Amino acid sequence: MTRGVWLAMMLWCAMAAHAAAHHSFSAEFDINKPITLTGTVTMVRWSNPHGWIYVDVKDANGKVVNWAFEMAAANQLYRRGWKPEDIPVGTLVTIDGWLARNGSPMANTDKISLPDGRKLLGPAASAAPVSP
Amino acid sequence: MADRMVTKVLILLALVAVGTTSTHLASAQSAAAVARVAANPRTVPRTPDGRPDLQGIWQVGSRAAYGLEDHAASYRMPAGSSVVEGDVIPYQPWAAAKRAENFQQRATADPLSQCYLPGVPRIMYMEFPFQIFQTRDHLAMTFEWQQVFRLIYTNGSGPSTPLAFWMGDSRGRWEGDTLTVDVTNHNDRTWFDMAGNFHSDALHVVERYTMLDADTIRYEAAIEDPKVFTRPWKISMPLLRQKGMTRVLEYQCRAEMEEANGDFKPDPRTWYQKGSGGATPAAPRQVRATAPGNGAGSLRRMPDGKPDLSGFFQADAGGANWGFEPHDEPFTPGGRGVLVDPPGGGLPYQPWARAEKLDRNRPERGYDDPTAHCFAGGVPRSLYVPSPFHILQTPTYVVLLLERMSWRIVPLDGRRRLPDTIRLWHGDSLGHWEGDTLVIETTNLNGKTWLNEVGDVVSHAETVTERFTPIDADALRYEATVNDPIVYTRPWTIAMPVKRQEGGLLEVACLEDNQDLQHLKDVRDGSQK
Numbered sequence: 001m002t003r004g005v006w007l008a009m010m011l012w013c014a015m016a017a018h019a020a021a022h023h024s025f026s027a028e029f030d031i032n033k034p035i036t037l038t039g040t041v042t043m044v045r046w047s048n049p050h051g052w053i054y055v056d057v058k059d060a061n062g063k064v065v066n067w068a069f070e071m072a073a074a075n076q077l078y079r080r081g082w083k084p085e086d087i088p089v090g091t092l093v094t095i096d097g098w099l100a101r102n103g104s105p106m107a108n109t110d111k112i113s114l115p116d117g118r119k120l121l122g123p124a125a126s127a128a129p130v131s132p
Numbered sequence: 133m134a135d136r137m138v139t140k141v142l143i144l145l146a147l148v149a150v151g152t153t154s155t156h157l158a159s160a161q162s163a164a165a166v167a168r169v170a171a172n173p174r175t176v177p178r179t180p181d182g183r184p185d186l187q188g189i190w191q192v193g194s195r196a197a198y199g200l201e202d203h204a205a206s207y208r209m210p211a212g213s214s215v216v217e218g219d220v221i222p223y224q225p226w227a228a229a230k231r232a233e234n235f236q237q238r239a240t241a242d243p244l245s246q247c248y249l250p251g252v253p254r255i256m257y258m259e260f261p262f263q264i265f266q267t268r269d270h271l272a273m274t275f276e277w278q279q280v281f282r283l284i285y286t287n288g289s290g291p292s293t294p295l296a297f298w299m300g301d302s303r304g305r306w307e308g309d310t311l312t313v314d315v316t317n318h319n320d321r322t323w324f325d326m327a328g329n330f331h332s333d334a335l336h337v338v339e340r341y342t343m344l345d346a347d348t349i350r351y352e353a354a355i356e357d358p359k360v361f362t363r364p365w366k367i368s369m370p371l372l373r374q375k376g377m378t379r380v381l382e383y384q385c386r387a388e389m390e391e392a393n394g395d396f397k398p399d400p401r402t403w404y405q406k407g408s409g410g411a412t413p414a415a416p417r418q419v420r421a422t423a424p425g426n427g428a429g430s431l432r433r434m435p436d437g438k439p440d441l442s443g444f445f446q447a448d449a450g451g452a453n454w455g456f457e458p459h460d461e462p463f464t465p466g467g468r469g470v471l472v473d474p475p476g477g478g479l480p481y482q483p484w485a486r487a488e489k490l491d492r493n494r495p496e497r498g499y500d501d502p503t504a505h506c507f508a509g510g511v512p513r514s515l516y517v518p519s520p521f522h523i524l525q526t527p528t529y530v531v532l533l534l535e536r537m538s539w540r541i542v543p544l545d546g547r548r549r550l551p552d553t554i555r556l557w558h559g560d561s562l563g564h565w566e567g568d569t570l571v572i573e574t575t576n577l578n579g580k581t582w583l584n585e586v587g588d589v590v591s592h593a594e595t596v597t598e599r600f601t602p603i604d605a606d607a608l609r610y611e612a613t614v615n616d617p618i619v620y621t622r623p624w625t626i627a628m629p630v631k632r633q634e635g636g637l638l639e640v641a642c643l644e645d646n647q648d649l650q651h652l653k654d655v656r657d658g659s660q661k
Contacts, residue, residue, distance in 0.1 A: 023648050024585045027498020027655060031462060046295075047645035049506065070648075075535070075638035078295060101495060102654035 023049075029108045033099035037067060037107075041091045046074045046084045053112065055093060057105075069095050069109040082120060091115065176309070176343045179266060180435070184309050184343040186264045186271065187526070189377045192257040192351070194369040199327035209326060215257075217366040221329060227360045234328025243322055247385035249280055249298035249537065249641050251322025252315045252337055253353040257369060263380045263541065265524055265531050267442065271304060271311070272524045272531055278385045279508060279538035279558075283522055283637055284313055290636050296333055297639040298322060311341040321644075324355075332359040347373035378547065382556050386643060387507045387580075396505060401488070402579040402618070404555045404592030431568065431602045434527065439568050439602045442525045444636050447610060448629045449516035455586045456626050464586075470516075472611070473625040485589045485619040492587025499652040501582050506642035506649075508538045508557035510581030511574045511596045512612035516628065522637050530563055530570060536640045542572050550576050555592060557581065570600040583614075591618040606632035 025031075039057035051071040056064050071077060087093065092115050097107035112120040177185040195212025202219060205211040223231060234241055244250060250258060255275055262275040269287035286304040293301075294317075301317035320333040340352040349371040356364040390396035398405075432440040451459065451467025457478050458469035474480060481489065491497060503509055509517050519535040532540040542563040550560045560576035579592030594616040601609045608630040615623040 023501060023504035023652060024493075024495075024498040025464075027495040028648055028651050045645060048640045049642045049646055050648065052645070052647070068647075073640055074295065075640060078293060078638065079635070083294070100651060102651050102658065104651075104654075106651070 025108065028101060029098040030101050031098060034096070035099055035107055036094065036096050038092070038094045039067065041087055041089055041093055042066060043089065044084060044087050046077070048073050048075075051077055053087060053093075053095070053109070055095060065105050067095075068104075068106045069097055069112075070107070071109060086120065087112065087114070175345045177346050181268060183266075183306055184311075185266065186311065186341060186343060186349065187266050189261050189263045189374040189380060190349065190371045191259065191261045191374050192369055193372040194257060196257040196367065196369055197254075197259050197325060200325050200329055200367055201327070203327060215367045215369045217368065222362045222365055224360060224362055227330075231328050231330060234323070234330060236328075238326060238328050241328070242326060244326070244385075246643065247278055247389060248321065248643055249278065249639075251298055251318065252282070252300045252302070253339065253355075253367065254322060254324055255280055255282070255299070256339075256351060256353070256371070260383060261374050261377060261380050265526055265529055267524060267526060269442075270524055272533060274380060274531065274533075274539045274541055276380045276383050279382055281533050281537070281539045283524075283533055285636075286311070291638065293317070293638065295638065296320075298641045298644070299639055300335075300337070309342065313339040313341070315339065330360070331355070331357045334359045344370075347375070379543075379550070379560075380541065381554065382508075382558070384508060384557055386505070387502075387557070390505060396502070396507075399579075401484075402589065402591040404577075404579050406553055430604050432605050434525065436527055438527075438565055439570070440525060441523045441530065441570060441600060441602065441608065444520060444522050444633045445608070445630050446518075446520035446633050447516045448631055449518065450628050452516040452626060452628065453513070453518060453584045455584060456588065470626040470628050471624065472627045473613075474622075479588065480621045480624055481589075482619060482621060489587050489589050492582070492589075496656045497587065499649070499656045501585060501587070502580055503582070503585075504649055504652055506646050507580070509534070509536065510557055510583075510590075511540070511559050511561070511577060511594075512598060512614070512626070513581060513583055514538070514540070514558070515598075515610060515612070515630075516584075519640065520633050520637065530572075533637060535637050536642060552576070555579075559596070566599075568602060572596075572598040572600070574598070589619045590614065590616050593618040600630070603629070 037055065037057045039055040041053060042056050043054040045052040051074050053069045053071060055067050055069065057067050058064055094113040095109050096111040097109035100106040110121060114120065179185045194215055195210060196215045198209045198212055200214065200216050201221060202214040203209070203212055239245065255277070258277055260275060260277040262273050265272040265274070269285070269289070271284040271286055273282040273284070275281065280299065282299055282302055284302040284304040286306070290303065296319040297317050298319055298321065300315040302313050302315050304311055304313040315337040318331070318333060318335040320331070323330050334357050336356045338354040342350045344350050350368065351371050352366060352368040354364060354366045387396065391398070434440045450470045451465050452470045454464045455467050456469065456471045459467040471477070471479070492500065498504060503517070508514070514534050515521070517536065521535060522533040524531045524533065528543065528545050530542040530544065532542070534540070538558065540558045540561055542561045544563045546564070547562065549562065555576055555578040557578055557580065559574040561572050561574040563570055563572045565571070574596040577590070577592060577594045579590065579594065581590060582588065583590055594614060597613045599611040603609055609627060610630045611625060611627040613623050613625040
């Protein structure tokens with residue numbers, strides 16, 4: 001992958017992060033603290049104004065912490081082809097996101113990688129019209 | 133044979149109407165009216181295509197909101213007669229126990245205590261008015277309570293989804309003079325009334341709207357939920373025309389609650405306070421030549437020749453919800469800039485307001501954006517948030533149904549403005565046509581809104597002139613001129629295309645899981661430690 005394409009993807013992901021937001025992204029999450037975590041899905045909330053996915057993640061000491069990741073709004077996920085059953089409880093996922101400012105185990109995500117190689121990407125450019 | 137059937141139906145109607153008679157006067161009167169007019173349905177107003185014309189402002193004539201069954205009075209709950217056919221809701225034993233528990237805990241367990249959307253049928257008999265708009269293809273109901281709306285497809289269209297909604301998914305069809313509405317896709321979080329009557333997500337509601345005379349609709353709802361009830365059951369009650377009521381106003385339940393308990397604090401620099409402001413300044417009237425569309429001949433038109441703006445749209449907003457000026461900061465959706473006047477410039481801020489805008493960009497101020505609380509977006513923000521909207525148009529109204537569950541009603545009949553003291557999140561919007569351009573002038577705004585997530589400022593002196601100019605059958609040019617002498621040194625104008633979309637509205641019930649507000653509060657409070 002060329003550096004340019006990678007950069008473009010990163011930028012796209014960054015823009016995706018809060019395009020759906022009903023609140024200021026940078027007020028709630030820290031753009032200087034990107035994280036990538038791997039763990040097991042414990043719950044998916046298909047809700048508004050944002051969906052949430054909860055994941056058990058083992059820290060360096062082997063302690064399990066339940067992380068909350070904020071996604072796009074339910075209807076935006078649906079319009080992009082997501083369905084609640086796409087991420088069943090127990091699925092091993094790797095999630096990229098940005099840490100919450102309030103210090104809790106929480107982040108905003110726009111990229112969830114599933115074991116079968118599928119990537120559920122966030123609502124990139126949801127600020128733009130759904131179709132022409 | 134047919135005559136005998138009709139007679140039987142009429143007798144039945146009259147009997148049921150008498151059965152619904154409530155103890156209080158309005159119901160008693162309406163029930164009498166129901167019985168009287170059932171025998172003489174020729175007084176029913178009709179649309180040009182011959183359907184009963186349900187349009188107007190209505191409110192229920194019964195105490196069903198407090199309890200569907202016969203009930204004596206208790207604290208904050210006036211007595212009322214049953215609207216249930218057979219008087220008893222056929223609960224399964226476990227569900228009867230659950231209902232009793234709900235009743236005991238109703239002060240906090242009732243979903244309305246958190247201002248959640250009431251669901252169907254409950255919204256139909258809350259003691260708040262609502263307005264019906266009717267076209268060949270749709271019927272819209274706009275409710276005063278929390279600015280909830282229902283869009284009922286009567287043309288067989290509309291998106292089919294597996295999603296559950298607080299207000300369900302409504303599809304209507306005319307059976308003779310009765311509008312039958314099939315309501316599916318309910319969630320399991322709404323109640324039927326204040327008495328704790330409830331259902332599961334297996335709820336299926338079939339409503340029947342029958343006009344008995346010009347001022348009375350007989351409302352029936354058949355309720356089915358095999359997880360909770362032993363058999364289907366039915367309620368019926370009259371909806372009464374609210375004569376002399378010219379507008380449905382706003383009761384923004386959640387905003388009122390948060391203002392009352394201090395979670396959302398007034399800003400005296402921008403909020404309207406009675407006695408502090410003068411009369412609302414007239415909206416700037418800019419009569420100008422209509423920008424010619426690419427093909428005026430290709431526009432959709434109403435029978436009266438006006439452009440037909442109806443349909444499902446979203447603004448190609450150019451990132452306006454993150455700033456009107458061109459912007460390309462990391463982690464903010466880029467923006468091409470939508471400011472057309474002043475050309476090439478920035479917003480013409482007064483110094484104090486520019487300082488306030490910059491201050492609002494501190495993370496600690498994120499909590500203060502009203503949309504983070506799920507409050508209404510205001511004008512013009514509701515048009516360029518990244519959510520679509522549905523336009524419903526009649527000869528005398530344009531109605532904007534906003535996916536984030538609020539509405540704007542725009543009368544086109546040249547009526548008088550509201551008094552200055554009535555201030556609204558979406559203001560008082562009056563529309564008129566200038567050639568093929570719909571011009572909407574909005575006053576009486578409350579000064580509580582932000583213009584976008586980067587905190588652009590407006591006050592209660594804000595007035596807005598919006599112009600919707602059709603470009604072709606599937607696109608409009610949207611323009612909004614904002615005048616706010618408290619905040620700006622001169623009026624300014626933004627413009628963007630608005631494009632027809634595939635699909636349709638999918639309810640965004642923002643309050644249902646708004647964890648963000650607590651997170652933003654943590655950030656705000658953390659900064660004060």
